[in-house]
Amino acid sequence: MTKKKEVTVEERLRALYDLQLIDSRIDEIRNVRGELPLEVRDLEDEVAGLNIRLEKLTSSLDVIDNDIVAKKNLIEESKALIKKYSEQQKNVRNNREFNSLTKEIEFQELEIELAEKHIKEFKVQIEQKKEVIAETKERLKERENHLKHKKGELDAILAETEKEEQALIAKSEDYKEQIEDRLVSAYTRIRQNVKNGLAVVAIERGASGGSFFTIPPQVQVEIASRKKIITDEHSGRILVDEALANEQKEKMEKLFSKL
Template sequence: MAKKKEVTVEEKLRALFDLQLIDSRIDEIRNVRGELPLEVEDLEDEVAGLNKRLEKLNADLEKLDHNIKDKKNQIEESKALIKKYNEQQKNVRNNREFNAISKEIEFQELEIELAEKHIKEFYAQIEQKKQVIEQSNERISERQAHLDHKKGELNEILSETEKEEQALIAKSDDYKKDIEERLVKAYTRIRENVKNGLAVVPIERGASGGSFFTIPPQVQMEIAGRKKIITDEHSGRILVDQELAEEQRQKMEKLFAKM
């Protein structure tokens, strides 16, 4: 059985930097989308909330209409009772009966007055709610138009980038399989802990990429020797020399161009 070829440190560094270039490309695609998915989600929630509020306002209107009908029926009932009591007064036998019926008539007249007052209040509430409904409809139309626009933007970006993104994600997974697990874990941990997702960076002007901390010349020589994996003591990033980085960039650009 053929002995499995031992992977050199240089090969590990090249594989890690290739993986970084792929993942950075994915990051760039996602950055193009930016906050759009969240904006779309927020707008969808806002429109849903406005529609729910509109439903409640329309339900309130129906309830007010029902209340007005009830009060109008109550007025008609009171009027009918007043008519009946007026007829009864014509046939009373004494003042006590007359006064008792007069009190009933007075009570029904007060009921009519109170019902008419409530009806006026209900109509005032209806007018107020209609104004709010009109404003809500305008707001919904405006937010829905904004949502449709943002959805259009997002769909356009997705149609342009989704295929490439999925291909890159698959490529990233493939590259991880060829790198020993402990290095992939270290790489992933570093990526999660740094702002720009750069876990593997080249030396630029004597410092690790994106850092202002100078790397001692002796350490720079060790990095250029590619005999061991060295991390930046300040950021924890894995360091590679500029020449290796440039070679891998050119190689990966050719790969990206085919996607």
């Protein structure tokens, strides 16, 4: 690992504030995207779920159709048996044989009746499933259109900002390499612990930027002297004086305009 050169406190403060400006710019770009990537992912999942549901519903219709065919075949078989038994009744030798055949005919008639009842139930199920399929298709179309719209939004934002974001991320890593590890660790920890990601802030009208707690005049003088790194006792943020902040902002604006 390359040893980082010895730098003054002021140089460290400038490098830290530059790093903050870069990371804040990255945050701004990501805020522009907002929840769009998550929305697109959720919509993709929903569309996939609806497609799976349609496949299952269509498959269940095929099963019901096969069940209806099976019941119709059963009816035909029962009718054939009824015809057969009716013919046999004409040639019976006694009442016992006749009654036995009559029971067989009655059984087959019940089979036909039950099969016809099942077919009616299956047809009701088909109509119900067709309604659900129609509703699901309508929902799927609406969700696909919404997904297309959101993807278009996201693609437009990515096309506009991705190149700049990647360049800024690379710059952020470059600047971290120029700052000693303990300060980078402290900076990262502070950024993670504050809502707006501001780990290094300037004194604005006598108060800490981002938290607005007043800084005592003596501490303001120390900060302006740039002899040591001072943190805000309320928020833990690293503090820099307004003049230094303005100088670095001007410098970084020129950098951002080139990206």
